[in-house]
Amino acid sequence: MAAGAGAAHLPRAAGPCPPGVRQNPRPGRARLQRAHPRLLLARPLPRRYRPLPLYAPLPRGPQQVHLSLRPQGMLSARGPPCRPHHPRPRRRRGPPYRPVCLHRPDRPLHQDHGGLRPNASTLVSLLPLLAQHGALFQGTSIHAYCLRACLEQNEEQVLIGTALLDMYAKCKQLVYACRVFHGMPVRNDVTWSALIGGFVLCDRMTEAFNLFKDMLVEGLCFLSATSVASALRVCASLADLHMGTQLHALIAKSGIHADLTASNSLLSMYAKAGLINEATMFFDEIAVKDTISYGALLSGCVQNGKAEEAFLVFKKMQACNMEPDIATMVSLIPACSHLAALQHGKCSHGSVIIRGLALETSICNSLIDMYAKCGKIDLSRQVFDKMPARDVVSWNTMIAGYGIHGLGKEATTLFLGMKNQGFAPDDVTFICLIAACSHSGLVTEGKHWFDTMTHKYGILPRMEHYICMVDLLARGGLLDEAYQFIQSMPLKADVRVWGALLGACRIHKNIDLGKQVSRIIQKLGPEGTGNFVLLSNIFSAAGRFDEAAEVRIIQKVKGFKKSPGYSWIEINGSLHAFVGGDQSHPCSRDIYHELDNIMVDIKKLGYQADTSFVLQDLEEEEKEKALLYHSEKLAIAFGVLSLNEDKTIFVTKNLRVCGDCHTAIKYMTLVRNRTIIVRDTNRFHHFKNGQCSCGNFW
DNA sequence: TTAGGGTTAG
Known part of the structure; x- marks a missing residue:
């Protein structure tokens, strides 16, 4: 199959043919490679990455295209119509578009502007900006412009194709990103990195890693610190330390270990895996560290419950005159939450005020959480109320804060306020809300919000939602209803769901059900010691010490250790x-x-x-x-x-x-x-x- | 043209 065959998208052809190669019909892959041994030819993607066609092939030849700015600030392409396979969205009614020139936004395109047109460089500069803002509509317009303007110079094709691919990937449109990728006759390391990064962004980790492996099969020349960084992120996310260490070896062999991006990625992978000592040793070996090096180690410590170590890393950072940025502070503030260290939290708050970061949304979210977990729910609310811009995490954090303080009514009121202000709740919002009802004994309300989530918002319940519901019912004394609820779940209840029921058996001293649930849990394989401890406590509370001791023996035999209180x-x-x-x-x-x-x-x-x-x-x-x-x-x-x-x-x-x-x-x-x-x-x-x-x- | 550290729930 010829390189890029079947492509109908931007990189339609490789542009001006290299000498000695006919453009039409398309040269065979082997012939092209013989003529130009150094040319990196793309192979067609495996079928699993091939997307559905977006547009039918467009007529060739120079076309007049105007990019216009909609009154709302949205770019649009005007010119010969595309021929989509599906109907285009209807235009909104409104004032006529004001055409503008991309490289001279102050002057309309239809005016004389010396014959200047946006070229490949213009678009390659513009596309990352659109990608950053998730401006899919404008990005698609640029894509259409590229097609019509035939920006197909060979050396530019890789640049534009990669920039388009990246734009689609950042807008989480992987189908289109793959389509562009598939249509590119020539790809480079950046192209691969952008697509792998897109899969990582969309949390499609296994596919991202498969793509990385495909890239290595295609040619080791594509291996770069950037693609390795994405692959290491996959390993961290899947907790696949074995794969991570193999990658470490590959990095060392390929000589990119000296690259700071690669080093930071490795450091982050080890830190997220909980190997803080190894991560610290690796960190010490990095000759010239940057803010991200410190941030990676710091967040690794916090995520693994080593909040005190996180403070030491922060101290080191300050001793090196390294200025902490937003991400550093967003990682550090939860360390105060873990320790419930209000004074440290207040110091961190002061620190972000001094640095002018106190109104950043992500910082405020961390502060809301920190004050709530340090027992100062009123200060959480103050931070929340003063935020210039909130996101769904802000609302969720505040609702969760009310929840852990047993303020279920306030959590519900806040949720209604969220809706009134036009924020769409997500799946986490309902976890926070139902948990808040559970902590306050608001069983009827909790059931209502669960139904609302599924029927009104169309959010498919995850295991976490079922855990909350079982907790809500069982803690409220409705043990049988909770049991029936588990039986009716469309998902197979895991240890955590049964654990919630077992916990309620302890509260309500229901030994028979507790034993039954415990047997189910043991068949599933208890995770950690919590469930053994619960069952043992149920027996102890009922004065059945022999059976309690028996459970503790099983716990010991199975090698689980109880964490001391x-x-x-x-x-x-x-x-x-x-x-x-x-x-x-x-x-x-x-x-x-x-x-x-x-x-x-x-x-x-x-x-x-x-x-x-x-x-x-x-x-x-x-x-x-x-x-x-x-x-x-x-x-x-x-x-x-x-x-x-x-x-x-x-x-x-x-x-x-x-x-x-x-x-x-x-x-x-x-x-x-x-x-x-x-x-x-x-x-x-x-x-x-x-x-x-x-x-x-x- | 790509990339490395970040906030919420269970």
């Missing part, structure tokens, strides 16, 4: 962490003394230890002792000692807050006249005047 508190910008019965803190004696006093006082008010939360078979007295020094109680006692009465005590726990502690903390607010906020893995508990904001529903 711990709590931490930020005092004057320093974080203090405690595990249960911890005596390692320098102020340990004072902390224990204060906690003992508090316990005496709250017992006077009627507090009684709920020993059902002790998960081992101990004597009653020992059980009370085990509860007494839970990590959250120790952290609160340290907060009472360290903070003035008017200050809120804010404690974070890596697990769900213990039920006995939940009761004790309510009493603590009374005997020490304090406001206490506890953030656990699920939500916030605002304790004040003997009450908790969760209404005992968590």
